[in-house]
Amino acid sequence: MSKHFRLGVLINPYAGIGGALALKGSDGKEIREQALSAGAEKLAGAKMARALKLVEPLAEHVQVVTAAGEMGEDICQQAGLHTTVVFTPENPQTEAEDTEAAVNAMLASGIDLLLFAGGDGTARNVCGIAQQRVPVLGVPAGCKIHSGVYAVTPVAAGEVVAMMVRGELVSETDAEVRDIDEDAFRNGKVLAKHFGEMRVPDALTYVQAVKMGGKESDELVLEDIAAEVSEMMDDEPETYFVMGSGSTVAYIMERLGLNNTLLGVDIVKGGALVASDVTASQLLSLTEGKPVKLVITVIGGQGHIFGRGNQQLSPAFLRKISKENMLICATKTKLQSLEGRPLRLDTGDGELDSSLAGYFSVITGYRDKVLYPAE
Structure with a gap:
């Protein structure tokens, strides 16, 4: 059992907010404002909470490094995890630059894994900073999930984190970050682009020639x-x-x-x-x-x-x-x-x-x- 597992937790509070309203994404301040004014709910935090529920029993072995408020602190404290805040956004409505700044702060503090909740836009922001420096794992919470850095469900993400905290063997793979052009998507065109790769933990398998x-x-x-x-x-x-x-x-x-x-x-x-x-x-x-x-x-x-x-x-x-x-x-x-x-x-x-x-x-x-x- 790891005694000092340092888990970075990051939530894009607005991930997926445009999905239920058929806005085809959540990228852009105007889209988020439109979604909020139409009564859209923020669901990313709840999805991260489902992932962290599997980590709660291991709380004494986990030190969470996160961002203030909705970007992670609130959910982590509700989960009873020992939490250190390393970034506070200036404005209530967070933007891509807040995600990037939070990742920078977490990397500087030293983490073993970055667990983030969002969609492909969030994955792009995380990839631009984290690159190959630290393993990452996404909790799916966005309208668009084309990237390979996400677990299949929030619970699956929590299971992988719990395996790592317990010291079990967890494979590592390079997974692709992809995102689509939302404007083109709203006009009926799916244009997904490759934006990079990040290191992702996965359940251990022996599917190999050896x-x-x-x-x-x-x-x-x-x-x-x-x-x-x-x-x-x-x-x-x-x-x-x-x-x-x-x-x-x-x-x-x-x-x-x-x-x-x-x-x-x-x-x-x-x-x-x-x-x-x-x-x-x-x-x-x-x-x-x-x-x-x-x-x-x-x-x-x-x-x-x-x-x-x-x-x-x-x-x-x-x-x-x-x-x-x-x-x-x-x-x-x-x-x-x-x-x-x-x-x-x-x-x-x-x-x-x-x-x-x-x-x-x-x-x-x-x-x-x-x-x-x-x-």
Whole structure:
């Protein structure tokens, strides 16, 4: 069970407000004013409440970060969730810029997941700020739901969040954000456009080529993990890939045709070995001012990713690279063997451990990732 799950909650209070009145959407101040004057109800908050009902029993493990009033605070407090407000809109009728500012504030405060209620217009606003920085999940509340970032129902969204809080394995996928031109839609034309992709949690499945007899084949899974990392290296020839210790990383190096230091740290760039078995000080020096990605695996029976067999990865080095550039590689079988226990951070720097705590995207195969907590 995660002890410090930081859940960002964002509601577009006006999402879907034009649907019942056949206004074909809710984008634009004039449309919202027209809907309100005609007696339209705001329903997005109630839909978020249905999602959060599944999180209520786990309230002691959740810290909600949200926006004031109808944008999240009211519903979260009604759900009995410990709530911190990081953004307050200037005007009662919120606009797209309020959604964007709220997302910015939540990201700055540090969240593990952004749960938002809205439609495709809201998804566009969220995508423009969040991009690939943090996993997101939409609670469907709009007139238009063409984007793949939404759960099928508010309850389904709540179930996925509850799984994450409990520390269960939750897959991660890239989902498309699409929106239609509302003016064209009102004239009978459906013109849906692609606006980007965001990281979305999904229920864990084993629908992949590495499934054999209902279980993972470790060798085939490691082959897929190696293929994923190798493709990243091909795509980023100027990046220095720091290869941490452990058998999974050793397998990746073997498939790359490179010598590996099983209990040490090596550096790879452009498919070539730059340095072997480096010390902490050498690692700092060789990567100074360079684009860097760190490839590590889960070490030891307690799930350590730092502090066991890779002390060369000093706090000074880890502070130089962002969390998104820490590539944890592990089979789902290994993660499941932890029985819900989080990955362990033991860098020797308590402040750094706290800043890294939360969910990591773990590479579990080729184009296959899961979200897993660390603390």
